[in-house]
Amino acid sequence: MKPSDWRFAIGILELAFRSVAGENSRDWFTLANHLGQPSRALAHEIHEHLRQLRELEPRSKEADRVLGLLDDLALPDMLQYFRETTSEEDPRPTDIREGWCHVLWSHETPDRFLVGAVHGTPLEVVSVLDRRTPGACHGVLAAWHVDDPDWAASQIVRTFGRSLDQLGLMQLSASEGIPAIKMLTENAIWKTIVKSPWHAEAVEPSQDDLATDDNFAASGPAM
Structure with missing residues (x-):
């Protein structure tokens, strides 16, 4: 492989x-879903190794060392998973989640967050919100895959003492910010968060890391 091809592929x-x-684009969720839902922390570690690998000679000992680290982090498995889920001949289904808890934003109400848990992906909810208010722009601030969105929604209501609207969302002031997100991860949904197939203890995000998620962006459909 030519060095230029190597750098392009790694890039x-x-x-x-x-x-x-x-989770810094509206397509992060789809991409993550096709990779098998790696955690933010795991994706960050892989990104850092790839950034280093791009500057190395393909056949160098240091490149071999970094490739070994990426192998330990399940990168080859993720790429194979991506290949299978995007194959036209025999696509692997990617609907491996029952629901998502999310924190959304709107440029129309910068002083408010939309928080909820639903059956479906954050981007599906964003699409509904965008259709309801043409010209508006919504995005995903944070998102967590949960195995019981109904239970998570009930815990969100219990935690914040407010009702959800028809879409399963509630408004929280931006001033509540990170403390509100910490309440979500530590109280409302922590027990129902689903770990990705590639979840590794070595790079497992702490509750504080999850609370400051976004990565999100997302993030979200997908994977």
Whole structure:
């Protein structure tokens, strides 16, 4: 492989995992879903190794060392998973989640967050909100895959003492910010968060890391 081809290929992967780690685009969720839902922390570690690998000679000992680290982090398995889920001949289903808890934002109400848990993906909810208010722009600030969105929703109501609207959302003031998100992860949904297939203890995000999620962006459909 030519060095230029090597750098180009590694650069593509680096950007992909940076997107998942930071949930910094509306397509992060779809991408993450096709990779098997790596955690933000895991995606960030892979991104850092890929960034380093892009600057190395393909056949160098240091490149071999970094490739070994990426192998330990399940990167080959994630890429194979991506290949299978995007195959036209025999696509693997990616609907591995029952629901999502999310924190959304709108440029129309910068002083408010929309918080909820629903059957479906954050981007599906964003699409509904965008259709309801043409010209508005909504996005995903944070999102967590949960195995029981109904239970998570009931705990959100219990935690904040407010009702949900027809879409399963409630408004929280931006001034509540990170403390509100910490209440979600530590009280309302922590026990129902689903770990990704590639979840590794070595890079498992702490509750504080999850609370400051976004990576999100997302983030979200997908994977």
